[in-house]
Amino acid sequence: xxxxxxxxxxxxPCPVAPDALQGIKRQQxxxxxxxxxxxxxxxxxxxxxxxxxxxGRAACGAYVTDAGGTAYGQPHxxxxxHSAGEVAALLRTAQAHRVPVTVRGGGLTTEGEAVAxxxxxxxxxxxxxxxxxxxxxxxxxxxxxxxWHSLAEELRREKLDYLSAPLNLTSSVGGTLxxxxxxxxxxRLGCSADQALSLQVVTPTxxxxxxxxxxxxxxxxxxxxxxxxxxxxxxxxLRIRRYTPxxxxxxxxxxxxxxxxxxxxxxxxxxxxxxGILTIxxxxxxxxxxxxxxxxxxxxxxxxxxxxxxxxxxxFALCMLGHYALRPWKAGEALYLLxxxxxxxxxxxxxxxxxDGKMHDRSVVFSRAVWKHWGSRNMVIxxxxxxxxxxxxxxxxxNAVCRKFFPHYTLxxxxxxxxxxxxxxxxxxxxxxxAEGWAYGCExxxxxxxxxxxxxxxxxxxxxxxxxxxxLGASYYRFGGMMKGYIRRVFGDALVDRHLxxxxxxxxxxxxxxxxxx
Amino acid sequence: MRNVDVVxxxxxxxxxxxxxxxxxAGLETxxxxxxxxxxxxxxxxxxxxxxxxxxxENFGPLPPETLHQPTACRGVTFHFPSMVSMPMDFFHGTTxxxxxxxxxxxxxxRSGAEVHDQTSFAGLEDKADHxxxxxxxxxxxxxxxxRQVIGxxxxxxxxxxxxxxxxxxxxxxxFVGQKFHEIIDCPLSxxxxxxxxxxxxxxxxxxxxxxxxxxxxxGFKRGDNFAxxxxxxxxxxRDKHGVxxxxxxxxHEGCAENFGPSLINRYLFGxxxxxxxxxxxxxxxxxxxxxxxxxxxxxxxxxxxVEAQRRNRPVQEIYRRMIASEVRRCSxxxxxxxxxxxxxxxxxFPEALMKLSWRERGLVLRDMWRFIVLxxxxxxxRQIASAALQRPLLGGYSxxxxx
Numbered sequence: 001x002x003x004x005x006x007x008x009x010x011x012x013p014c015p016v017a018p019d020a021l022q023g024i025k026r027q028q029x030x031x032x033x034x035x036x037x038x039x040x041x042x043x044x045x046x047x048x049x050x051x052x053x054x055x056g057r058a059a060c061g062a063y064v065t066d067a068g069g070t071a072y073g074q075p076h077x078x079x080x081x082h083s084a085g086e087v088a089a090l091l092r093t094a095q096a097h098r099v100p101v102t103v104r105g106g107g108l109t110t111e112g113e114a115v116a117x118x119x120x121x122x123x124x125x126x127x128x129x130x131x132x133x134x135x136x137x138x139x140x141x142x143x144x145x146x147x148w149h150s151l152a153e154e155l156r157r158e159k160l161d162y163l164s165a166p167l168n169l170t171s172s173v174g175g176t177l178x179x180x181x182x183x184x185x186x187x188r189l190g191c192s193a194d195q196a197l198s199l200q201v202v203t204p205t206x207x208x209x210x211x212x213x214x215x216x217x218x219x220x221x222x223x224x225x226x227x228x229x230x231x232x233x234x235x236x237x238l239r240i241r242r243y244t245p246x247x248x249x250x251x252x253x254x255x256x257x258x259x260x261x262x263x264x265x266x267x268x269x270x271x272x273x274x275x276g277i278l279t280i281x282x283x284x285x286x287x288x289x290x291x292x293x294x295x296x297x298x299x300x301x302x303x304x305x306x307x308x309x310x311x312x313x314x315x316f317a318l319c320m321l322g323h324y325a326l327r328p329w330k331a332g333e334a335l336y337l338l339x340x341x342x343x344x345x346x347x348x349x350x351x352x353x354x355x356d357g358k359m360h361d362r363s364v365v366f367s368r369a370v371w372k373h374w375g376s377r378n379m380v381i382x383x384x385x386x387x388x389x390x391x392x393x394x395x396x397x398x399n400a401v402c403r404k405f406f407p408h409y410t411l412x413x414x415x416x417x418x419x420x421x422x423x424x425x426x427x428x429x430x431x432x433x434x435a436e437g438w439a440y441g442c443e444x445x446x447x448x449x450x451x452x453x454x455x456x457x458x459x460x461x462x463x464x465x466x467x468x469x470x471x472l473g474a475s476y477y478r479f480g481g482m483m484k485g486y487i488r489r490v491f492g493d494a495l496v497d498r499h500l501x502x503x504x505x506x507x508x509x510x511x512x513x514x515x516x517x518x
Numbered sequence: 519m520r521n522v523d524v525v526x527x528x529x530x531x532x533x534x535x536x537x538x539x540x541x542x543a544g545l546e547t548x549x550x551x552x553x554x555x556x557x558x559x560x561x562x563x564x565x566x567x568x569x570x571x572x573x574x575e576n577f578g579p580l581p582p583e584t585l586h587q588p589t590a591c592r593g594v595t596f597h598f599p600s601m602v603s604m605p606m607d608f609f610h611g612t613t614x615x616x617x618x619x620x621x622x623x624x625x626x627x628r629s630g631a632e633v634h635d636q637t638s639f640a641g642l643e644d645k646a647d648h649x650x651x652x653x654x655x656x657x658x659x660x661x662x663x664x665r666q667v668i669g670x671x672x673x674x675x676x677x678x679x680x681x682x683x684x685x686x687x688x689x690x691x692x693f694v695g696q697k698f699h700e701i702i703d704c705p706l707s708x709x710x711x712x713x714x715x716x717x718x719x720x721x722x723x724x725x726x727x728x729x730x731x732x733x734x735x736x737g738f739k740r741g742d743n744f745a746x747x748x749x750x751x752x753x754x755x756r757d758k759h760g761v762x763x764x765x766x767x768x769x770h771e772g773c774a775e776n777f778g779p780s781l782i783n784r785y786l787f788g789x790x791x792x793x794x795x796x797x798x799x800x801x802x803x804x805x806x807x808x809x810x811x812x813x814x815x816x817x818x819x820x821x822x823x824v825e826a827q828r829r830n831r832p833v834q835e836i837y838r839r840m841i842a843s844e845v846r847r848c849s850x851x852x853x854x855x856x857x858x859x860x861x862x863x864x865x866x867f868p869e870a871l872m873k874l875s876w877r878e879r880g881l882v883l884r885d886m887w888r889f890i891v892l893x894x895x896x897x898x899x900r901q902i903a904s905a906a907l908q909r910p911l912l913g914g915y916s917x918x919x920x921x
Binding site: 028065071072073117459 | 542572575
């Protein structure tokens with residue numbers, strides 16, 4: 001038998017270990033279902049502690065999958081959270097009986113993080129009240145199961161607004177603080193998780209703890225952007241601001257790299273209040289810029305608009321006309337662009353949300369458009385977050401992957417302002433470890449358009465995007481779409497093991513959100 | 519009578535993948551296996567990297583007992599009558615050499631499904647809202663009442679025979695057999711799976727190392743003589759490649775296979791509440807690797823049942839929509855246009871070809887053509903050409919060959 005050559009000084013690798021696969025280490029990302037050992041005793045203990053638990057297929061079936069729609073799993077029972085005390089009783093009992101607990105807010109995860117493979121599913125949407133609004137200090141205290149959209153509704157009545165939140169209707173405050181959350185103003189105001197001032201957290205052992213940058217700071221650092229590993233957020237105090245309508249401007253590019261360079265130029269110079277890139281494939285790249293005040297808008301027009309290399313709508317239409325006239329074989333692509341433009345653009349200019357040329361209630365306008373034109377039964381949105389200098393390369397490589405896997409897709413890019421004093425929060429999170437000033441994120445969103453793709457196809461696509469992240473030393477943001485198989489490769493064993501040790505200390509039976517990252 | 523959500527027939531990798539999805543979704547699943555587990559399985563055991571990824575992501579790292587020696591395979595080497603050899607490494611690293619007896623059992627156990635071994639499938643009755651499955655456990659009749667049934671019992675599937683009684687008469691059948699030889703001297707690299715494009719040797723000729731012995735495998739149209747075919751290959755290996763082997767041990771094995779190229783093969787996905795998956799459905803990658811598509815199609819059959827129950831839709835409709843991408847991927851592997859201009863396989867044939875001299879390239883293409891002519895009697899040429907053209911023109915393959 002031939003003995004495979006081994007380079008001097010190296011130990012021969014195990015040829016069938018997960019790391020034998022070139023490109024990326026894999027590990028089990030579809031966990032085995034919990035075997036239900038001791039379930040009945042646990043249920044009895046839980047009921048005697050006064051916690052209401054629902055069993056049965058009808059109750060559990062509602063939670064069988066998440067927004068990603070590719071992971072399927074059913075809990076043994078469901079608890080709908082009503083108070084921190086109830087959550088604490090649940091976690092104490094679960095810890096004692098070693099029953100896994102999976103926490104779910106809006107269920108907007110894409111890799112099955114909010115899907116319970118047996119055990120208890122804790123539905124946080126039962127805790128969805130606004131507790132106090134302080135208009136003078138510009139803070140709000142909320143229960144963590146509230147959707148950002150519902151929070152916005154309450155704040156509007158006081159002429160207030162949240163700082164930044166994901167552009168969809170059903171992500172919850174607690175879930176977002178655990179993974180990141182971006183908005184078109186993140187380049188100025190940071191990610192949603194950065195707006196939390198303090199939290200009420202139920203630890204995995206069932207203690208109710210208030211934490212902030214000054215009080216129980218270590219727990220605060222771990223829970224923020226912590227993928228739900230170190231506690232269940234039950235209440236949060238968030239920074240808020242005065243409500244303002246927006247004036248929007250759009251600039252069109254045919255090159256991703258040029259649009260990204262212009263976006264980064266605007267962010268570096270604080271030239272706009274909102275900025276982002278939304279594309280139709282890589283053919284029509286739209287740089288979106290918006291302002292809270294006329295003064296900021298006037299300053300932008302005076303100092304920065306001329307430096308942008310994008311076209312207006314009419315100019316871009318002419319360019320495209322010329323481009324496709326010379327390439328008649330791409331007529332299908334041109335027709336798709338036209339169709340898409342006609343469908344999507346009016347959504348951002350609906351008369352009921354426009355007054356005096358300004359957009360009112362961007363949460364509704366954007367969220368509605370996102371669900372209507374990008375939503376589907378499978379939310380497949382792998383993403384990459386990189387330092388500014390590697391962002392163009394990441395987007396261009398991701399774009400090539402999208403082209404390979406799907407006929408039509410959208411890219412959505414924004415900057416995320418980092419807060420130097422929050423560096424401990426960012427450890428092992430969506431923020432790339434070497435990002436300075438801003439991190440940049442891009443979501444790669446295939447248009448499913450009624451097609452049914454297999455889970456394997458989606459998974460292969462997501463892996464191809466995530467592999468780029470590993471290759472470029474990036475991270476992954478917004479949905480916590482960081483598969484368990486990637487975390488060690490991205491952050492290295494030393495850091496992951498340190499967090500794992502902390503997790504084991506905080507959660508001895510490893511019951512809380514098992515298999516999400518550890 | 520046992521009342522369950524899903525009965526899976528066969529304890530194969532496809533069954534394990536389907537069971538994994540069903541059990542994860544909380545469906546009560548029973549797997550019926552004719553033999554006692556762990557059971558022997560005739561297979562080369564060389565999994566593709568795509569299958570390896572699936573196993574890792576769904577069942578975890580492979581324990582040592584699930585592997586033969588050498589534990590891994592680096593790639594495939596093609597040999598031609600003109601004595602040109604083309605080694606090609608897999609794109610994504612080495613891939614495991616599965617000991618099917620233990621790897622299948624391990625995957626089945628990891629799926630979490632309940633297994634009834636020594637229980638042979640004896641028939642089924644689809645009653646629209648449920649299926650009655652008849653079986654024999656240790657000779658005694660047993661019955662199961664299931665909402666759905668998955669047939670994952672390989673090429674000679676009993677479920678397929680129950681649902682499509684005429685199928686076996688509609689396709690050409692091949693016999694694939696392998697014999698095991700103690701090695702005296704074998705210059706063929708044990709890192710590779712070796713395949714011969716030689717019309718004189720048979721329709722499917724391969725060799726690789728396993729547990730200190732050399733496998734010599736032959737495939738041919740059913741009706742030919744295994745011993746004679748094997749002797750020709752053994753002689754050829756000795757004369758042309760200097761492979762010195764002791765006479766074959768008496769543990770040779772063989773089975774019937776339904777492989778026509780998957781580009782034109784008929785796919786069977788079942789009827790009503792009965793789904794067919796894996797090789798029983800007609801999935802087979804080029805060079806006969808069926809495990810990775812069995813895993814993926816098996817998982818899709820499980821997902822389709824979960825999805826159908828969740829959305830209260832007919833399971834066939836959901837399954838056929840979800841399986842389309844796997845059909846497309848598998849068919850691409852056999853599509854000559856895809857092979858020439860893209861990379862449908864997990865090793866790079868065009869690149870290996872370009873490494874050869876112009877003369878050798880000519881010889882390889884000539885030899886491949888002569889090998890393809892061996893399949894002339896099946897009249898696949900026109901079908902392959904039309905299916906290959908459908909892909910760029912229509913964006914996919916016709917569903918007319920689905921049943």
